[in-house]
Amino acid sequence: MNKSLRLFLVFQLLSFISYGQAILSGSVVDEVNNEPIPGAVVQIEGLETQAFTDFNGEFIFKDLPVSLVNVSVQTIGYVSKTEFEIQLTLAKPARIVFELREATQKLDEVEVSAQMKFTRDAQSPVSVQSIGINEIQRNPGGNQDISKVIQSLPGVASGLAFRNDLIIRGGGPNENRFFLDGIEIPAINHFATQGASGGPVGMINVNFIRDVDFYTSAFPAQRGNTLSSVMELNLKDGRTDKTGGIFQVGASEVGLTLDGPINNKTTYLASVRRSYLQFLFKVIGLPFLPTYNDYQFKVKHNFNRNNQLTILSLGAYDVNRLNLDRNETEDQRYLLNYLPEDIQWNYSIGAKYTHFGSKGRTNIVLSRFMLDNSSEKFENNNRDLNQLLNYNSQEIENKFRLEYERKSSTWEYMFGFGLEQAKYNTTTLDKRLPGGFELNYSADRIFYKGNIFANVIGRFADDRLKVSLGIRTDIMDFNESTLNPLNQLSPRIAVSYNLNENVTFDGNYGIYYQLPPYTSLGYKGIDGDNSDLQYISAEHVVLGSTQFWPWNAKTSIEGFLKRYRNYPFLLRDSISLGTLGGDFGVIGNQLATSTSDGRAFGLELTYQQKLYKGFFGIAAITLVRSEFQDIDNDYVPSSWDNQLIATFTFGKKFGNNYELGIQYQYLGGAPYTPFDRAATATIQNWDVLGRGIPDYNNLNSSRYGGFNRLNVRIDKKWFLKKFNIDLYFDIQNALAYSVQGPAFIDVVRDDQGNPIVNPDIPSQYLTTTLENNNGTILPSLGFIFEF
Numbered sequence: 104m105n106k107s108l109r110l111f112l113v114f115q116l117l118s119f120i121s122y123g124q125a126i127l128s129g130s131v132v133d134e135v136n137n138e139p140i141p142g143a144v145v146q147i148e149g150l151e152t153q154a155f156t157d158f159n160g161e162f163i164f165k166d167l168p169v170s171l172v173n174v175s176v177q178t179i180g181y182v183s184k185t186e187f188e189i190q191l192t193l194a195k196p197a198r199i200v201f202e203l204r205e206a207t208q209k210l211d212e213v214e215v216s217a218q219m220k221f222t223r224d225a226q227s228p229v230s231v232q233s234i235g236i237n238e239i240q241r242n243p244g245g246n247q248d249i250s251k252v253i254q255s256l257p258g259v260a261s262g263l264a265f266r267n268d269l270i271i272r273g274g275g276p277n278e279n280r281f282f283l284d285g286i287e288i289p290a291i292n293h294f295a296t297q298g299a300s301g302g303p304v305g306m307i308n309v310n311f312i313r314d315v316d317f318y319t320s321a322f323p324a325q326r327g328n329t330l331s332s333v334m335e336l337n338l339k340d341g342r343t344d345k346t347g348g349i350f351q352v353g354a355s356e357v358g359l360t361l362d363g364p365i366n367n368k369t370t371y372l373a374s375v376r377r378s379y380l381q382f383l384f385k386v387i388g389l390p391f392l393p394t395y396n397d398y399q400f401k402v403k404h405n406f407n408r409n410n411q412l413t414i415l416s417l418g419a420y421d422v423n424r425l426n427l428d429r430n431e432t433e434d435q436r437y438l439l440n441y442l443p444e445d446i447q448w449n450y451s452i453g454a455k456y457t458h459f460g461s462k463g464r465t466n467i468v469l470s471r472f473m474l475d476n477s478s479e480k481f482e483n484n485n486r487d488l489n490q491l492l493n494y495n496s497q498e499i500e501n502k503f504r505l506e507y508e509r510k511s512s513t514w515e516y517m518f519g520f521g522l523e524q525a526k527y528n529t530t531t532l533d534k535r536l537p538g539g540f541e542l543n544y545s546a547d548r549i550f551y552k553g554n555i556f557a558n559v560i561g562r563f564a565d566d567r568l569k570v571s572l573g574i575r576t577d578i579m580d581f582n583e584s585t586l587n588p589l590n591q592l593s594p595r596i597a598v599s600y601n602l603n604e605n606v607t608f609d610g611n612y613g614i615y616y617q618l619p620p621y622t623s624l625g626y627k628g629i630d631g632d633n634s635d636l637q638y639i640s641a642e643h644v645v646l647g648s649t650q651f652w653p654w655n656a657k658t659s660i661e662g663f664l665k666r667y668r669n670y671p672f673l674l675r676d677s678i679s680l681g682t683l684g685g686d687f688g689v690i691g692n693q694l695a696t697s698t699s700d701g702r703a704f705g706l707e708l709t710y711q712q713k714l715y716k717g718f719f720g721i722a723a724i725t726l727v728r729s730e731f732q733d734i735d736n737d738y739v740p741s742s743w744d745n746q747l748i749a750t751f752t753f754g755k756k757f758g759n760n761y762e763l764g765i766q767y768q769y770l771g772g773a774p775y776t777p778f779d780r781a782a783t784a785t786i787q788n789w790d791v792l793g794r795g796i797p798d799y800n801n802l803n804s805s806r807y808g809g810f811n812r813l814n815v816r817i818d819k820k821w822f823l824k825k826f827n828i829d830l831y832f833d834i835q836n837a838l839a840y841s842v843q844g845p846a847f848i849d850v851v852r853d854d855q856g857n858p859i860v861n862p863d864i865p866s867q868y869l870t871t872t873l874e875n876n877n878g879t880i881l882p883s884l885g886f887i888f889e890f
Contacts, residue, residue: 125191128163129199131156131176135510137408137459140203143178148185167191169822171237171756173655173714175220176201185220187655187713188237192822194890195347205512207566218605218651220713225515225560225569228599228609229645229661230320232256232711236339238719239309241754243766244814244835246354246883248305249315250292253334255750257707257723258319258663260743260770267292268301270743271319272663273703273729274331274641275681276301277620277690281334282326283307284401284413286453287502289472293395293421294447297476297496298620298690299683306397306419308374310349310360313339320643320663321597321611324556324573325506325519330617330641330667338415340403341370347890354833354883355380356395365402373400381424390429390439395421409459418450427484433873436856437849441535441793443480443492443688449473463509463516474498478688480535482790489534491791494689496529498621518557525550527621531692537788537796540675542692546625552579571597577616577638581624584637591616591638605651614642619671622691623680630675630694637697642666647707655713660706667701670731677799679731682742701731701741712753720753733802740774740803747771747809762818770810774803775845783848784867789858795848807844810878813837829887834880841878849873 131143139160146153147164149172154162156178169192175185181203189197222233234252239245245252250267253259260270268276277299281288292302316335318326326333339362346363358376365371381392401415423445429435453470480492506519526549533542558573575593579585595613602608616638618624626633647661671680672695679699683690705727712720725748730738748771754764778795782788788796814835821828850858851869858868 124166125169125193126163126165126196127167127172127174127189127191127199128161128196129174129201130160131162131178131201131203132160133181134202134204135459135463135508136461137464139408140178140181143176143181143201143203145174145176145201148173148175169193169760171714174199176203178203180206182206183219184222185655187220188235188719190237192827192889193824194822194826195342196344198343204510207512207562218601218607220655221651221657223599224323225562225599226323226558226571226573226597227318227321227611228569228571228597228607229611229647230258230318230663232317232319232709233314234317235314236309236312237714239312239315241762241764241816241818241831243752243754243764243816243833244812246833246835247309247885249307249309249312249334249336250305253315253317255721255723255752255766255768256317257661257709258705258725258727258748260725260727260745260748260773261768262301266301266303267305268299269332270745271331272665272705272725273727273741273743274665275299275683275741275743277680278329278331278617278641279334280326280329280332281336283336283415283417283453284338285335285455285466286413286415286451286468286470287472288417288451289498289500290419290449290451290474291417293397293419294393294423294445294687295449295474296687296690297474297498298622298692303393304355304378304395306399306417307336308358308360308376308397308399310351310374311338311372311399311401313337320645321595321613322615324517324558324575324593324595325504327521327554327556327575327577327593327615328617330615330639330665338401339372341372341401343370349890350888352886354881354885355383368406369402369404371400371402374398385426388429388435390426390435391423391442392426393421393423395419411457413455413457414453416450416452418448420448422446425484430856433849433871436852437794437847437873439484441480443478445476445478447474447476449475462511463507465508466504466506466519468502468504468506470500470502472498472500472502476689490532491534493532494529496531496622496689497526499526500524513562515560516558518555520555521553523552525552525621527625529622529625529692534791535793536675537782537785537792539787542628544627544629546627548621548625550579550581550624552577554578567601569597569599571595573597573613579618581636582634584635585618607649609645609647609649611643611645614640616640619680619695619697620691622689623671623693623695626692626694628694633671633695635697636671636695637669639670639697640668642668655715657709657711659709659711661709662706663704665703667699667703667731669697670699670701671695671697672699672732676797677734678802679733679741681731682803699732701729702738703727703729703741703743717756718753719755720751722751722753724749742774742803744803745771745773760820760822762816762820764816764818766814768810768812768814770812772807772809772842774806776802777805777845778848780848780870781867784850784861784864784870786858786860786866786868789850789868795845805845807877808842810842811838811840812878813840825890827887827889829885829889831885831887832882833885834882836878836880839878839880841876844875844877846872847875 254261318333341362348361360374362372397419482488504521556575576588649659752766779798
């Protein structure tokens with residue numbers, strides 16, 4: 104019997120012995136004071152059985168079949184709630200904590216509607232999508248990377264180069280903010296673009312995630328410094344029964360996650376991951392070798408029912424080296440000619456203390472973030488020759504935030520304030536600029552910031568009408584403008600009206616502010632500094648309607664408008680910073696003025712299907728236009744003007760624990776700026792840049808073609824008494840669709856690899872072009888072992 108046949112028989116045997124009895128337990132508490140709710144009815148969808156909570160609000164189901172289920176809870180005096188897609192296994196008891204809101208109507212019986220199965224926040228009734236951990240883990244093409252999964256939601260565009268840039272409703276990748284359990288995490292991607300937020304691979308271990316709330320407008324008042332989105336990642340708590348874990352091998356990394364009890368009041372989760380991309384890239388002959396490492400942990404301590412402490416951290420260490428032995432082809436030599444070598448590390452660490460009072464809760468949050476970024480480049484990659492780039496920079500943020508929430512059945516109040524110290528330093532030598540311009544400066548700045556915020560929510564007409572009014576202002580001691588709180592006054596109003604129990608009409612208006620990146624604030628070159636920069640503002644208007652369906656689904660339509668003001672206008676390149684951020688390196692480190700305006704507007708159509716009879720999925724169609732002013736103050740398409748974005752993601756659970764997920768994406772062609780061939784060929788420019796120079800006189804005058812992408816994922820799972828196994832096959836761009844981008848400009852070289860001077864124009868090299876095709880099939884196998 105050969106090895107393959109033996110392996111097949113082993114897995115088939117595992118399939119037959121994976122039946123048994125699973126356990127589901129949990130608690131039901133009041134969301135305001137964390138007090139237990141006894142007598143609540145807990146029901147598993149599709150099963151006859153139900154359980155009641157005891158005097159401690161606890162419930163337990165035993166002898167359940169291994170399955171993926173939806174669980175709901177109802178009780179008199181509270182709004183019903185459903186948790187979707189709870190995985191029941193033999194190896195690990197499942198646990199749910201339901202936090203219920205007091206109902207405005209005191210009825211003698213429980214009221215349930217299709218709308219109640221979807222959590223809705225009156226402060227943000229529009230432009231919010233919520234997804235659970237199973238939706239994240241099995242997303243086709245997502246590779247268990249939260250940033251890639253988010254790209255399947257309405258209003259979100261992705262790039263063509265398989266990066267994690269989040270382009271939200273025509274806004275740039277620098278306009279997004281991220282929170283883990285309410286603690287801000289500025290960096291969530293490896294090899295992050297400094298001055299923006301994108302990168303090629305996500306840092307967050309999805310095994311920590313319980314669910315994600317993704318806001319594309321109607322931002323909560325306590326969340327500031329954002330223009331396009333807020334991502335709230337709500338994490339699981341560690342196991343209380345014993346230590347368990349997950350060993351995982353994915354498309355590009357191997358990782359280990361552990362979780363369990365420290366004592367009877369304290370739990371933990373911890374993980375480490377390391378990539379093996381450098382080995383794969385070396386084998387297939389790529390001229391660069393990236394390596395990334397990350398860690399993550401969370402510790403939660405319950406002093407008692409009224410007091411909790413959460414401590415968490417996330418960090419990464421990334422290195423990119425050149426593979427100088429791979430220089431046989433034109434494409435390899437082109438990349439080696441301009442790519443630098445990089446080392447980047449960062450960490451975030453924070454603590455949140457929560458106190459539950461009789462009528463509300465108080466959150467006190469302390470956090471620290473540090474980024475260290477360095478890059479270098481030498482002429483001909485020879486350290487004995489001219490150094491073209493020597494970049495070192497650090498960003499440090501120390502934050503304090505206090506929030507107090509008070510809730511009743513008809514009114515909610517929230518207010519608080521924040522304080523922050525930020526440090527930015529850099530030593531920059533960069534000769535890779537056209538026209539002989541050179542950056543050679545140092546900066547060491549300390550900034551102090553503050554903010555205050557408040558929000559009130561009223562529920563009227565038996566909870567059919569909800570009105571939210573919020574206000575916020577931010578200050579910073581950068582200059583007189585940023586220090587004046589009236590200049591950053593951020594009002595917001597949201598209204599939601601139930602036309603009937605399952606149809607709502609919703610709207611939002613708000614003005615939001617964000618600081619320019621530290622790379623811009625700290626710039627100090629021979630041409631001046633950016634001491635007059637101001638906060639960037641974005642005015643949002645959103646109107647929409649949602650229909651909730653009894654089969655765990657909803658349909659929504661939303662129209663949106665964003666007006667940008669005071670975006671930094673980069674004087675050397677004569678373009679708005681709002682059109683940059685979708686590439687590696689550093690953006691914003693040049694002289695700028697707060698004079699650029701922009702606008703984005705569009706329409707979103709969404710259908711979301713939570714698990715129902717084995718089916719799940721989401722379909723999103725977005726029509727969007729995005730424009731920023733050019734040097735003549737004329738509106739031209741921004742780099743994020745995709746016009747049409749369509750994503751359809753659906754899946755089905757089959758018998759014997761097979762799952763199939765299919766995702767189709769259409770991304771309308773984004774604008775791009777063509778290269779200036781004459782400027783690129785100039786010897787002075789090519790010797791320091793080694794790549795094409797954009798012709799900003801024709802800013803975004805060309806477009807890529809539309810991009811079609813089909814992603815497929817197949818999972819086979821085994822649920823055994825002591826462990827679970829998930830073996831999956833994922834393929835991105837299964838149709839091998841490719842988009843032709845602007846041809847790369849390269850120089851013609853002699854037999855020794857030296858550029859050849861143009862005999863007709865002695866100040867230039869002879870040039871040629873290389874194909875620029877975007878779109879590659881990316882198949883991967885993954886193995887997940889949970890114990």
